[in-house]
Structure formats: C-alpha cells, structure tokens
Amino acid sequence: MRFKPMASFGAAVVAAFMVAAPAAAFQPDRPIEVMVHSGPGAGNDVFAREVIKVLTEIKAVPQNMQVVNKTGGGGLVAMSYLNEKKGETHLVAVFTSVWWVNPMIRKEGKVTMKDLTPIARLILEPAVMAVRSDSAYKTAKDFFEAAKKSPGKLKQSGGSISGRDNTTRALLQKAAGAEWQFISMKSGGERVAALLGGHVDMMIMEPSEALEQIRAGKVRVIATLMDKRIVSVPDVSTIREQGYDVPEVPQARGFVGPPGMPSEVRTYWEGVFSKMHKSKEWQAEVKKNHYVDGFLIGAPLNKFVDEYAVTMRGILQVAGVKIVR
Amino acid sequence: MEILTGLMQGFAVALEPMNLFWCFIGVFFGTVVGVLPGLGPSATVALLLPLTMQMNPTAGLIMLAGIYYGAKYGGSTTAILLNVPGESSSVVTCIDGFEMARRGRAGPALGMAAISSFVAGTFGVLLLMLVAPPVAEFALRFGPPEYFALMALGLSMVVLLAGRSMIKALLAMLVGLWLATIGIDLFTDGARYTFEQIELMDGVDFVVVAIGVFAIGEVLANLSVQTSGQMFPVPKGLRNLLPNWQDLKDSRFALVNGSIVGFFVGVLPGAGSTIASFVSYGLEKAVSRHPEKFGTGVVEGVAAPEAANNSETGGALVPLLTLGIPGSATTAILLAALILWGLRPGPLLIQDNPQMFWGLVASMYIGNVMLLILNLPLVPLFAQILRLPGYVLYPVILGISIVGVYSLDQRLFDIWLVGGFGLLGFLMRRLDYPSAPLILGLVLGDLMENAVRQSLMMSNGDISILYSRPLAATMLLLTAAILAGPLFRQVNNWRVKAMEQEA
Amino acid sequence: MKAFKLLDRSELVAAGLLIALGVFVAAQAWDWPYLTKDGPGPGFFPLWIGISLAALSILLVALQMKDAAAGMAPGKTDWQGTGRVLVGWVAVMAAAALLKPAGFVVSYVLLTVFLIVVVFRQSWAAAAAVSLGSAAAFWLLFVKLLKVRLPAGPWGF
Numbered sequence: 001m002r003f004k005p006m007a008s009f010g011a012a013v014v015a016a017f018m019v020a021a022p023a024a025a026f027q028p029d030r031p032i033e034v035m036v037h038s039g040p041g042a043g044n045d046v047f048a049r050e051v052i053k054v055l056t057e058i059k060a061v062p063q064n065m066q067v068v069n070k071t072g073g074g075g076l077v078a079m080s081y082l083n084e085k086k087g088e089t090h091l092v093a094v095f096t097s098v099w100w101v102n103p104m105i106r107k108e109g110k111v112t113m114k115d116l117t118p119i120a121r122l123i124l125e126p127a128v129m130a131v132r133s134d135s136a137y138k139t140a141k142d143f144f145e146a147a148k149k150s151p152g153k154l155k156q157s158g159g160s161i162s163g164r165d166n167t168t169r170a171l172l173q174k175a176a177g178a179e180w181q182f183i184s185m186k187s188g189g190e191r192v193a194a195l196l197g198g199h200v201d202m203m204i205m206e207p208s209e210a211l212e213q214i215r216a217g218k219v220r221v222i223a224t225l226m227d228k229r230i231v232s233v234p235d236v237s238t239i240r241e242q243g244y245d246v247p248e249v250p251q252a253r254g255f256v257g258p259p260g261m262p263s264e265v266r267t268y269w270e271g272v273f274s275k276m277h278k279s280k281e282w283q284a285e286v287k288k289n290h291y292v293d294g295f296l297i298g299a300p301l302n303k304f305v306d307e308y309a310v311t312m313r314g315i316l317q318v319a320g321v322k323i324v325r
Numbered sequence: 326m327e328i329l330t331g332l333m334q335g336f337a338v339a340l341e342p343m344n345l346f347w348c349f350i351g352v353f354f355g356t357v358v359g360v361l362p363g364l365g366p367s368a369t370v371a372l373l374l375p376l377t378m379q380m381n382p383t384a385g386l387i388m389l390a391g392i393y394y395g396a397k398y399g400g401s402t403t404a405i406l407l408n409v410p411g412e413s414s415s416v417v418t419c420i421d422g423f424e425m426a427r428r429g430r431a432g433p434a435l436g437m438a439a440i441s442s443f444v445a446g447t448f449g450v451l452l453l454m455l456v457a458p459p460v461a462e463f464a465l466r467f468g469p470p471e472y473f474a475l476m477a478l479g480l481s482m483v484v485l486l487a488g489r490s491m492i493k494a495l496l497a498m499l500v501g502l503w504l505a506t507i508g509i510d511l512f513t514d515g516a517r518y519t520f521e522q523i524e525l526m527d528g529v530d531f532v533v534v535a536i537g538v539f540a541i542g543e544v545l546a547n548l549s550v551q552t553s554g555q556m557f558p559v560p561k562g563l564r565n566l567l568p569n570w571q572d573l574k575d576s577r578f579a580l581v582n583g584s585i586v587g588f589f590v591g592v593l594p595g596a597g598s599t600i601a602s603f604v605s606y607g608l609e610k611a612v613s614r615h616p617e618k619f620g621t622g623v624v625e626g627v628a629a630p631e632a633a634n635n636s637e638t639g640g641a642l643v644p645l646l647t648l649g650i651p652g653s654a655t656t657a658i659l660l661a662a663l664i665l666w667g668l669r670p671g672p673l674l675i676q677d678n679p680q681m682f683w684g685l686v687a688s689m690y691i692g693n694v695m696l697l698i699l700n701l702p703l704v705p706l707f708a709q710i711l712r713l714p715g716y717v718l719y720p721v722i723l724g725i726s727i728v729g730v731y732s733l734d735q736r737l738f739d740i741w742l743v744g745g746f747g748l749l750g751f752l753m754r755r756l757d758y759p760s761a762p763l764i765l766g767l768v769l770g771d772l773m774e775n776a777v778r779q780s781l782m783m784s785n786g787d788i789s790i791l792y793s794r795p796l797a798a799t800m801l802l803l804t805a806a807i808l809a810g811p812l813f814r815q816v817n818n819w820r821v822k823a824m825e826q827e828a
Numbered sequence: 829m830k831a832f833k834l835l836d837r838s839e840l841v842a843a844g845l846l847i848a849l850g851v852f853v854a855a856q857a858w859d860w861p862y863l864t865k866d867g868p869g870p871g872f873f874p875l876w877i878g879i880s881l882a883a884l885s886i887l888l889v890a891l892q893m894k895d896a897a898a899g900m901a902p903g904k905t906d907w908q909g910t911g912r913v914l915v916g917w918v919a920v921m922a923a924a925a926l927l928k929p930a931g932f933v934v935s936y937v938l939l940t941v942f943l944i945v946v947v948f949r950q951s952w953a954a955a956a957a958v959s960l961g962s963a964a965a966f967w968l969l970f971v972k973l974l975k976v977r978l979p980a981g982p983w984g985f
Binding site for chain 2: 924954
C-alpha cells in the first residue's frame with residue numbers, strides 16, 4: 001500500500017531515463033579492437049591498418065584502435081568470436097565477401113552475416129584479367145579463342161575454388177563458351193610468380209597487385225571484370241564492352257559489429273566511417289590502393305547484405321561449389 | 326660500378342645515428358624473439374608495425390628487417406641448450422646442437438651457431454646486393470614440378486636422419502605427412518580429418534607440433550629421471566666455452582653449403598627456412614667423411630642449418646624487393662609495411678627508391694656485425710643456463726612453451742594440442758622413434774602434395790611433367806642418389822645379418 | 829609364437845597404435861575422391877599414407893620378431909619413472925584447463941609449485957621462489973614489454 005506511489009514514481013523515473021538515454025551519445029572510453037580474419041600482412045590486415053591510420057590522422061576516434069588477428073577457417077573463427085561477444089561496444093571487425101560465402105559452404109560455419117550487426121561497407125575491389133606482357137593475347141577474345149582451340153590446356157592461377165578468381169572463371173567460361181584449367185595456389189606470391197614464370201597463362205588480379213607489374217612492363221591487363229571501366233586502367237575495356245555478358249562479382253570490404261550492438265553505438269560508428277569517407281585522406285587511400293568507393297550505411301547496407309547473399313549463392317551454384325546452408 | 330656507388334650511398338644512410346639506433350633495436354628485439362620459442366619474427370614485426378608507421382620508411386624497414394634476420398640468430402640458443410627450437414628453422418639445429426650440449430660442448434655449439442649465422446647472413450646480403458635481379462628471374466622458372474622435385478629432395482633427407490631404425494624414421498615421417506593433410510584441401514575445399522572443428526580447418530600449426538614434441542616432450546622425458554642437480558656438464562674456462570680452431574676447420578664446408586642452399590631456397594616463394602635447414606643438414610651429412618657421427622653432436626651439424634636459415638633471409642628479400650612478391654609470412658608483413666608507407670612494391674621498387682634499398686642492404690651488413698657482437702659474448706653467459714637445476718629449468722620451459730603457443734593465435738585449443746603433442750614427443754623418445762622425420766614430413770607434406778597436384782593439373786594428368794623439365798630432373802636425380810646410398814647400406818646390412826645367421 | 833612373446837610389449841602396443849592410425853587414415857580417405865579429372869584428389873595421398881603406416885608397422889613387428897627369434901633383440905624399453913611423467917603431463921593438461929578461468933599467471937604458478945614439490949620433491953620455499961619469480965618475469969617480459977596477449981583471469985592477469 002505504501003509502495004504503490006513509490007512504484008509509480010520509480011516507473012516514471014525509469015521511463016524518463018529511457019527517453020533520455022538515446023540522446024546521450026556513445027563515446028568510446030577504452031581501446032578498440034579491430035578484428036581481422038587474416039594474418040598480419042594480408043589484404044584485410046593492410047586494409048584495417050589503413051583505416052586506422054586515416055581515422056587517427058583525422059582524429060575521428062578518441063581512443064586507440066588496435067588490430068587483432070583472428071585467423072582460421074577463412075573467417076569462420078573470426079565470425080564465431082564476434083558472435084560470442086554479444087553487445088560488446090568496443091569491438092568491430094572487417095568483413096569481406098568470404099563472410100557470406102564460407103558459412104554457405106562450410107558445415108562448421110554456424111554464424112552468418114545476418115546474425116551480426118553490419119556497420120558500413122567501405123569499398124569494392126575490382127578485378128581484372130591479366131596475362132604476361134609477352135603473350136599473344138591482347139584482348140579477352142584472344143584468350144577465349146585460344147582456349148576454345150585447346151580446351152583445358154590454358155591455365156589460370158588462383159586461390160581456392162570458392163574464391164572470387166574461380167567463381168569469376170566459371171562465369172567467364174560460361175559466357176565465352178570456352179574452358180581452361182584452374183590451378184589453386186596457396187599464396188598470392190606463388191600465383192603471381194606462376195604467371196610471371198610462364199607456368200600459367202592468365203590470372204585474375206586486383207589492380208593494386210597488377211599495377212606495379214604493369215608499370216614494370218611484365219603484365220598486360222586484357223579486360224576489366226566490372227560493369228564500368230575503372231580509374232586505375234582507364235584504357236582497358238570491360239568484359240561487357242568486349243561483348244561477353246559477365247556479371248561483376250564484387251568483392252566488398254567494410255566493417256561489422258557483434259550481434260546486439262546497441263543502436264546508439266551503431267550510429268556512432270556509422271558517423272565515424274561517414275566522416276572518414278568524406279575526408280581527403282581516405283579518398284587518397286582509396287585512390288592509392290585502386291579500390292572503388294562503395295560507401296553504404298543504414299538501410300541500403302542492410303539491403304546489400306541480403307542481396308549479396310542471394311547473388312553469391314547463385315554464382316557459387318554456377319561454379320559448381322557445394323552449398324550446405 | 327653502380328653497385329659500389331649504390332653501396333657507398335647506402336652506408337651513408339645506414340650509418341646515420343638514427344638508423345643505427347633503429348637497426349640495433351631491431352636486431353636486439355629480433356634476437357630476444359628468436360630465443361623465445363613460439364614467438365616468431367612475423368608476430369613481432371606485425372606488432373611493431375603501427376610504431377613504424379610514425380617513422381620514416383628507411384628507418385622502419387631497417388628495424389623490421391633487423392628483427393627478421395636477428396631472430397635467426399636467437400633461435401639456436403634454446404635449440405642447443407634445451408632441445409627446444411626457438412624458431413621454426415632451428416628444429417634442425419636441435420639435432421646435433423643439443424647433443425653437443427649434453428657432452429659439455431654447449432659453448433662451442435652456441436658460438437659456432439653465432440659465427441655461422443654471421444658468415445651466412447653476410448653472404449646472403451652480398452648475394453642480395455650482387456645478383457638479386459637475375460636470381461629472381463631464375464627463381465621464376467621454378468614452377469610446381471620444380472617445387473615437387475625440391476620437396477622430394479627434402480623428404481629424401483629422412484634416410485639421412487634415420488639413426489638406428491629406418492622403419493621407425495619412415496613411420497615418423499608418415500605421421501608427419503598425415504598431420505600435414507589435416508585441414509581444408511586447397512583444391513577441392515573438402516575438409517580432411519578436421520572432425521568438424523573450426524580450429525583444425527587450417528591444419529595443425531607446425532610451431533605447435535615442434536614445441537610440443539621437442540619442448541614439452543623433453544620436459545616430460547626428464548621428469549622420469551629424478552635429478553635435483555645440474556642438467557649437463559658445463560666446462561669452465563673461456564677456451565672451452567667457445568668454438569676452437571678444429572671446430573671452425575670442420576665447419577668450413579658447412580658454411581659454404583648452408584649459405585648457398587639457404588639463399589636459393591629462400592628465393593623460392595613458399596619454400597621456407599625450415600626446408601633450407603633440412604636440405605643443408607642433409608647435404609652436409611651426405612658429403613661428410615663421418616656421416617654416422619651426425620646426430621651425436623658434430624659441430625658441422627650445427628653450422629650447416631644455422632648458416633642456411635640465416636642466408637635464407639637474404640634470399641627471401643629477393644622476390645620481395647625485386648618483384649614485389651612475398652615469399653614467406655614475415656616478408657608478407659614487410660610488404661604490407663611498404664604499402665602502408667605509401668611505397669609501391671614491385672619490379673620498380675629498387676629503381677624508384679635506391680636510397681632505401683641500398684640503405685637497407687648496408688644496414689644488414691651492419692646488423693649482422695651487431696648481432697655477432699651481441700651474441701658471441703653472450704655465449705658463455707647462456708651456457709651457464711645449463712647450471713640451473715632441473716626443477717627450475719623445466720617449469721620455465723613449460724611456461725615459455727605455453728606462452729609461445731598461445732601467442733600464435735590466442736587459442737586455448739592450441740594449448741590442448743601442444744599438450745597432446747608433448748605426450749607424443751615423450752612416447753617417441755621412449756620408444757626410439759626419431760622426431761626430426763616427423764617435423765620433416767609435416768613441413769614438406771603440404772607443399773609436396775600441392776606441388777604434385779598443381780603439376781598434374783598443369784599437364785592435364787601427364788605425369789612426365791614431373792621429371793621431364795631439366796631443373797626438376799636434376800633435383801630428382803640428386804634425390805635418387807641420396808636415397809640410394811643408405812638403402813644400399815641397409816640392404817647390405819640385411820645381407821650380412823642373413824649370412825651371419827646362416828653361419 | 830615364441831618370437832611374439834619375446835617382443836617388448838610397449839613396442840607392440842606402439843606398432844598396434846600405428847596400424848590402427850593407418851587403418852583410420854586410409855578408411856577416411858576411402859570416402860574422398862581418389863582421382864579427379866585434374867589429377868590426384870584429396871583422397872589420394874592420405875590413402876597411401878594410411879596404407880603405408882599400417883604396412884610399415886606390420887613390417888616393423890615382423891622384423892622385430894625375426895631379431896627376437898635370432899636372439900638379437902634389443903633391450904626392453906625402459907619405462908622407469910613413467911609414473912612421474914604421467915603425473916607431470918596430467919598437471920600440464922590441468923594447467924591448460926585452468927588458463928581460461930584463472931589466467932596464465934595463476935595457472936603457471938600452480939603448475940610450477942605442483943611440479944617442484946610433488947614431482948621434483950623440493951621444498952615449498954624453493955617452489956614458491958621459482959614459481960613466483962619466473963611468473964613475474966614472464967609477465968613483465970611478455971605482457972608488458974612484448975605486448976603478447978595472455979589469458980587473464982578475473983583478477984586482471
């Protein structure tokens with residue numbers, strides 16, 4: 001009886017706080033972990049470090065940001081780790097396309113992108129078809145014609161069969177009506193060495209990899225595998241322009257948070273990355289690394305997360321990779 | 326002689342006080358990290374990467390490179406003193422190095438390791454400076470068939486590591502080969518022996534096996550002998566704590582062998598310093614006049630692998646600096662550092678940044694000298710570690726092992742694994758199964774299987790690709806020669822035994 | 829067979845385990861593609877590894893029996909002290925289990941004290957000195973100086 005007024009007063013106080021709370025902006029108060037699913041030195045690791053570098057330069061985040069490498073299972077260990085840290089506010093991770101692909105093809109991958117909190121997509125990584133500069137192929141057509149004449153004899157070096165270089169190969173083979181061998185090699189260094197040494201005939205590369213070799217005159221790009229020409233190699237026509245109907249297989253990179261990330265924290269990070277995206281330092285990094293700007297946050301990002309899953313599923317089916325989820 | 330002018334320019338850069346300072350920091354940390362098992366140069370370089378972003382690229386590269394080749398100096402310390410490889414390539418040094426320590430020759434072993442590292446390290450830099458571009462081009466001719474031949478050569482070393490029982494050595498190697506298959510198959514994405522554990526998807530880490538079998542296995546083996554006192558004899562007197570002239574004379578060929586083998590294996594992307602050490606050790610034993618003494622503590626058995634793993638760093642920098650291709654985990658991080666500094670690693674890197682390249686080369690000469698000065702006087706000091714009683718040393722080794730393994734990936738799963746391998750290591754010791762072939766199989770199995778399958782994909786199933794190319798054929802012939810030797814001996818033994826039984 | 833009985837029991841067990849491993853490895857590999865259109869499949873190498881493991885182990889036993897029959901058997905494996913080894917190993921595994929809840933420092937100290945007092949039969953004082961001293965050294969060197977991430981218990985280290 002005496003408690004009732006107290007209870008309702010208490011309820012009013014709580015309600016007032018609940019209304020007031022979202023207005024209190026989130027500010028990080030301890031060092032932030034930036035989790036990367038590859039080892040130090042690999043593409044994602046470099047990407048994360050570049051982001052941290054820019055964020056530090058433009059003073060967007062008041063706390064220290066540290067790269068944490070959680071390798072294993074092509075991202076599955078990282079995803080699983082992230083999933084365990086529900087509600088953690090000082091942890092973000094770099095996502096790439098394998099975060100969609102690997103849970104689809106591996107039984108052990110129980111965590112998917114839908115379980116996590118996407119924050120922002122930052123860039124898209126284009127792909128180009130490259131051959132040695134002393135080879136006879138000047139356009140994609142040359143390569144396809146040669147492949148048709150000797151089916152299965154031409155060779156492409158690449159990574160695993162569920163990776164972009166092989167899934168793109170499947171799409172190219174379908175559109176060109178030709179077939180050639182795919183040789184998986186463990187490291188990027190081996191793949192490039194195989195191309196340069198004449199052990200394989202073609203490689204699907206990222207412009208950042210290719211450009212230095214092009215500058216030194218060792219490699220020639222014969223087609224861009226995107227819908228539009230890219231700034232890094234403006235004179236190279238796209239595969240569509242060359243007459244082959246090949247959809248682009250984008251490789252996206254961005255940031256994602258653990259499940260159950262409070263909305264004001266997500267908003268905070270969205271703000272940080274928006275600020276970074278607008279900065280000239282970041283634009284310089286994008287240009288330097290030959291990325292394609294692909295900034296997305298909020299609702300369009302959520303839509304991308306869903307659409308991308310559907311796209312990748314389709315592409316994996318064309319490539320003949322077994323899907324388990 | 327643009328090489329000379331370049332080098333002079335380089336020394337001018339390298340001898341600047343700041344750069345000297347960072348060089349010292351790098352080699353010092355490198356040595357410390359090398360001594361500690363499990364913690365490797367790649368992890369340390371990665372750790373210090375953010376710090377170097379604030380520095381100018383030349384100074385930063387000098388420091389990071391210093392860590393890289395400095396670690397190879399330190400790796401032999403625990404290998405010799407405690408049979409615990411400090412660095413993956415030091416596994417081979419354990420074989421004769423630890424035996425030397427057991428016979429009271431820890432000092433000469435450590436000293437020889439430092440001297441070999443210096444000679445070969447300097448040699449590696451020399452080759453890097455003189456012949457990097459043509460060697461890089463030559464290395465490009467190594468395709469999957471050549472890698473296969475090289476791995477076959479490496480695996481044939483098992484007959485040279487066999488010791489008493491060839492069959493047990495082969496069995497150990499097979500177990501190693503099996504361990505190498507654990508994980509996701511590169512070509513089909515199929516899981517092999519992963520028991521649906523995410524942690525096994527990338528396979529069993531070599532470091533975990535090495536630390537388990539060697540370090541923890543050693544500790545467990547020693548628990549069975551109740552000693553409260555000092556472990557091994559440590560002679561007094563500086564003369565006995567450093568290598569003598571006879572040691573240096575015995576190691577002449579080992580230094581040449583190790584330096585050359587190490588450098589060339591280092592140039593091949595993906596090959597690695599462990600393979601360089603094994604091949605160099607095997608080669609040394611194969612041409613030795615007293616091969617049966619290997620494994621009992623011969624100084625060449627320390628000099629050869631130590632030389633190999635040091636000149637390998639020079640070799641590994643070749644593809645990185647001349648083609649922009651990283652050949653190993655640490656060079657991959659160095660590549661990342663170059664990118665983060667805004668440089669463009671590729672064939673034109675040296676051309677665009679001659680000062681940095683030559684500064685680096687000069688600093689490596691200086692660094693090797695620093696390391697010799699750092700390490701040699703420490704030899705008598707380190708040798709005193711063996712005076713510590715077992716009950717102090719062994720728990721510390723266990724602690725270092727746990728830290729070393731955990732530092733790889735921060736996974737508790739790895740600690741369980743290392744414990745399991747520790748038990749395996751103990752059992753192998755008891756039952757007289759040699760552990761070097763296990764490591765050999767583990768390191769080479771993956772590479773060899775990949776090389777075979779890649780080769781056959783290249784030739785569409787035509788197996789002759791493996792032996793028809795000249796480079797590959799040469800190495801295969803060498804392999805056959807190595808295999809033939811002991812097999813002859815073994816068959817002869819059986820004949821003799823059979824004759825004795827009939828008599 | 830008399831030769832069989834002459835054999836060292838532990839050698840037999842080891843060989844038996846290797847045969848079992850070989851059979852397991854080969855059996856698993858049987859289910860995977862042996863050959864693909866591009867060459868050996870994932871099942872090729874493991875199958876042969878498994879078969880070789882089993883075959884060589886059997887050969888080993890056969891050779892040992894032959895040696896035993898000819899009176900040339902090497903001495904029996906010395907299993908003395910294995911009790912201590914197993915105790916030590918269990919202690920290591922227990923320390924591994926404690927890593928997550930208690931952190932590295934505490935697990936290490938407990939392990940060290942246990943080993944020094946129980947296995948090495950030294951005094952508690954020695955155990956305390958060594959364990960605390962080395963634990964502190966580890967913490968300073970690895971966590972503080974080298975910034976290695978070690979498991980930490982609820983007490984922060």
